[in-house]
Amino acid sequence: MRLIINGGKKLNGRIAVNGSKNCCLPLISAALLTGQHVTITNVPGIDDVKSITELINSLGVLCHFSNNTFEIYPGQITQNKLDRTMSRKMRASILLTAPVLARTGEVFFPHPGGCVIGERPIDIFLDGYQKFGAAAYKEGDDYAIRAKKLKAGEYFFNNVSVTATESLIMLATLAQGRTTLINAACEPEVVEMANFLNQCGAKITGAGTPFVTIDGISSYDTMKTVIYRNIPDRIEAGSFILMAVATGSEITVANCVPEHLQSLLTVLDRMQVGYEKQAGAVKILNGSVPSAVSVKTHEYPGFPTDLQSPLIVALTQAKGLSIVQETVFEGRMFWTEDLKRMGAEIMVLDTFRVSVQGPSKLRGHELESPDIRAGMAYVIAGLAAKGTTTVHGINLIDRGYERIENRLSEIGADVVRIN
Secondary structure, three states, X not given: OEEEEEEOOOOEEEEEOOEOHHHHHHHHHHHOOOOOOEEEEOOOOOHHHHHHHHHHHOOOOEEEEEOOEEEEEOOOOOOOEOOHHHHOOOHHHHHHHHHHHHHHOEEEEEOOOOOOOOOOOOHHHHHHHHHOOOEEEEXXXXXXXXXXXXXXXXXXXXXXXXXXXXXXXXXXXXXXXXXXXXOOOOOHHHHHHHHHHHHHOOEEEOEOEOEEEEEOOOOHHHOOOEEEEOOEOHHHHHHHHHHHHHHXXXXXXXXXXXXXXXXXXXXXXXXXXXXXXXXXXXXXOOOOOOEOOEEEEOOOOOEOHHHHHHHHHHHOOOEEEEEEEOOOOOOOOXXXXXXXXXXXXXXXXXXXXXXXXXXXXXXXXXXXXXOHHHHHHHHHHHHHOEEEEEEEOHHHHOOOOOOHHHHHHOOOOEEEEEO
């Protein structure tokens, strides 16, 4: 499948942000802990949600997803081995290992898949599980984790990790005693998962800070049935905001949480991009050529690594020399070679840094999407470029952005999907 984009046009209007990909996947995983009927609303219709639904079904758990609503009835987990093919479709499959281990006492899984964006080891998960009294083994190409009884304790994250923080919070919820996590990730998605589990009956405090405390509950069957609404996707919101900057368009990005976008809005201030913060929305104003900036990605509340690629596209239209440094994942800059073929003046300084000299006149090109976020960056570049851009491999974009061509068409983009 591919997208055909006829770019160089100003966009205008209102585009609504869908529910968060990076929040709904841990919410869905955490629902496995409860043993109760759970409903999660505002879930995006993306491929990763469809994949995790299939994966949970393969564990013998009844769940289904339709009309942006996910429902699960996890009374029993009859299988504790994660399907190899399904697990390798997405990195988030590893989130299921904690609830399956906590509920059944053991879990078997392959190395998770997902986007190829540098080293993404799972040692931090294995080490964390062992701190709770589990034994970890490598059996062929798979991993086996066994724990007759989970023990609470203190765990320090040598590196800040969102998925590892979420996994250990889930595990600690059913471990006996008090667990303290130190140097935990502070992302809004972590806060939401903790809020969800607390509504189900868990006892979690400190989420959103580097110090999280979890008092384990006696049994999963004491947890409650809940209906929970997923938060808006801050990465999708940021992608749309940077799309407006790259195309010089006036767009209102609706159904977002401006407070979750503060690091991006601070960068826009430095770029001298005009915008208005509204209730649940950010409006980008069509003003003068933006200014160059230097930006370093960082864990929340720093600038998100997942917005690095859309930012670089926007900086090709900024006046002056910009430097972007990636501090979270190694090797996440090489996609920029395709931007150079479109006419951007970009130099890869090393595996972590690029320089961008702007403004540049981008030209349409044929591109192959390497991952979710770089794929969306290619779409933004195609919208900003003169001529026709073809983006192949849009199945990767579909993992993070629902019906992207339809939504962009509604604000004036000339983009079609070819199957």
